[in-house]
Amino acid sequence: MARRAGLSAAAVTKAVRPLIEAGYLVEDVDEGARPALGRPANLVRVDGGRALFIGVKVTGDTAIGVLTDLCCRILVARHIPLSARDPKAVLGTAAELVRELLIEADGLGVRVAGLGMAVSGDVDRAEGVVRYSPFLEWRDVPLAELAAMATGLPVTVDNDVRALTVAEQWFGAGVGLSGFAVVTVGAGIGCGLVVHGKVVAGAHGVAGEIGHITVDPAGPRCHCGNRGCVEAIAGDDAIVRQVRAATGVQVADAVEAAGLAHDGVTGAREVYARAGDAIGRGIATVANLLGPERVIISGEGLAAYDLFADHIRDAFATAAFGSAARCDVRTRPLPFDEWARGAAATAIQSFIRSDAN
Amino acid sequence: MARRAGLSAAAVTKAVRPLIEAGYLVEDVDEGARPALGRPANLVRVDGGRALFIGVKVTGDTAIGVLTDLCCRILVARHIPLSARDPKAVLGTAAELVRELLIEADGLGVRVAGLGMAVSGDVDRAEGVVRYSPFLEWRDVPLAELAAMATGLPVTVDNDVRALTVAEQWFGAGVGLSGFAVVTVGAGIGCGLVVHGKVVAGAHGVAGEIGHITVDPAGPRCHCGNRGCVEAIAGDDAIVRQVRAATGVQVADAVEAAGLAHDGVTGAREVYARAGDAIGRGIATVANLLGPERVIISGEGLAAYDLFADHIRDAFATAAFGSAARCDVRTRPLPFDEWARGAAATAIQSFIRSDAN
Structure with a gap:
């Protein structure tokens, strides 16, 4: 030591x-x-059993909670569907999840020392505020304060991909690396960055917004107001919209869109090819700016990975500048429990740094 | 302390x-x-006078050298034009510059403890190798070893923009900031990044390549092999080429191109508008990924800054995601002596870190 x-x-x-x-x-x-x-x-x-922590990850339709020990080992995991996406409904569901996990902790006879909550979008961890979450349609929600009132626990809120990146740095494919990136593909296209051994938070709470790198200024309109962002081409909603337009089939979601492409429908396959190209360019931009040792691609979008893997690799190889192309780009499935574990890891960080223990 | x-x-x-x-x-x-x-x-x-250092910045046509003290204060500055750009010619000119500065140091009666050399492109500082420098047309030149043989001094080589960033961090507009970027506009479009208080070097020597962010996949071909890179739209050569095409006037260089635009020739003004848009998008990408506190725009291209300042600001404001737009974007003229001072700063870094003192 x-x-x-x-x-x-x-x-x-x-x-x-x-x-x-x-x-x-x-x-x-x-x-x-x-x-x-x-x-x-x-x-x-x-001594992992000395204190317990709860991590909650909120997606667009579910709250996923885990109870972990001080070593961030998952002891219990629970999922509860959201009834709605407004802050009040989400807080109600999260509080219910926390209550269930507190009962589990009671059974173990160990106190819960903190709650971590992970939400997608522009989250200011220092202030405990969700400034803008496109998927939840939230603006300036003081989540840490509200969740502390609802649960009685000290609360840390962070961007969900940054929280996942903490988990990867502590226990996953980022252990021992001073620079790496986690790129998540799914409803949104996110990115957590570790530079000089620390997760990049951004001076104003924004960092890792790979989803809003413009790859085609003539491309489709993005919810952020710009055109041709990576997310506007490769996010789940964008893929569904483009597959519908290309095939005329009213697919309900990304799973059905991927099904059409897997069936060999040309228009659908082309949508995934373009998505892979956009993601590969985005990753190359990260590599050209930061030169990470490794890029870990994850997220629920990995279910369709075979449809765009080659395009990601080709676009990355083409757009990477010089020896930035040597970066180790790999995939790694990380279920939502792992994201919730990241949220618990942020609570452990806050606990270790606080003077209150 | x-x-x-x-x-x-x-x-x-x-x-x-x-x-x-x-x-x-x-x-x-x-x-x-x-x-x-x-x-x-x-x-x-x-005690600044305890040891002296030499910094040399190599541009496409000149070698700029400075003699500094241990506090990196410039004591003497010299410029020598390059006779050619091949490694042998550049080394010869650099060695001549170093000899002149060593004579000055002799006059002061203080030994020169190290030489820093700054070159544009993909430079591996740890290995002392210039892997690829587009402007000098170099590939895999072991510059540190060759310059050490030619001068007898311990040599540190680094990318020129990274070296300038060290100077800005120690003495310039980056003092006291844990995260900032220096964006240089001119022959190339470069970027030095400080994250968590340290200059980002990249795992494989490449970092800060803002010039090779694609802003328009249908844009002009870049020397790196891709299309629509920031540099292929906003670098000096690109501007000269586009102004010639738009106006039919065979301008000789960026100074003449800017002259036409300053005279109000519409085609020329539009070229600068597009260049400003590309630079602004590139800076927004840096802000969206890293959330720096400040972006310092510099480089010889500032001479034409009035022609694209508004377009840089507009494109940045449009493409910055959420609170990333709060980043302080400012300009700061830094003459080439300041770049050479950055090279001297890298030599001082190496000197402090070495055990040989």
């Missing part, structure tokens, strides 16, 4: 002792770790 | 003493700094 933190053994001992006394760290007895020479180093590990 | 580094006074004293003994830091006597209570804190400052 001293080696990794760049501190003296004495400094680490001084910092660690109160955490051991409070029960957050426990000493492990491991004879194998004793060096042949010098003072033996005691191993310590986090 | 202890407060800013988050260290104990004892730890700072321990770290500072050898630097004082070696003459890099000197103690200031300032009675005003003595606290009413507790042990008095001694002020220390860097």
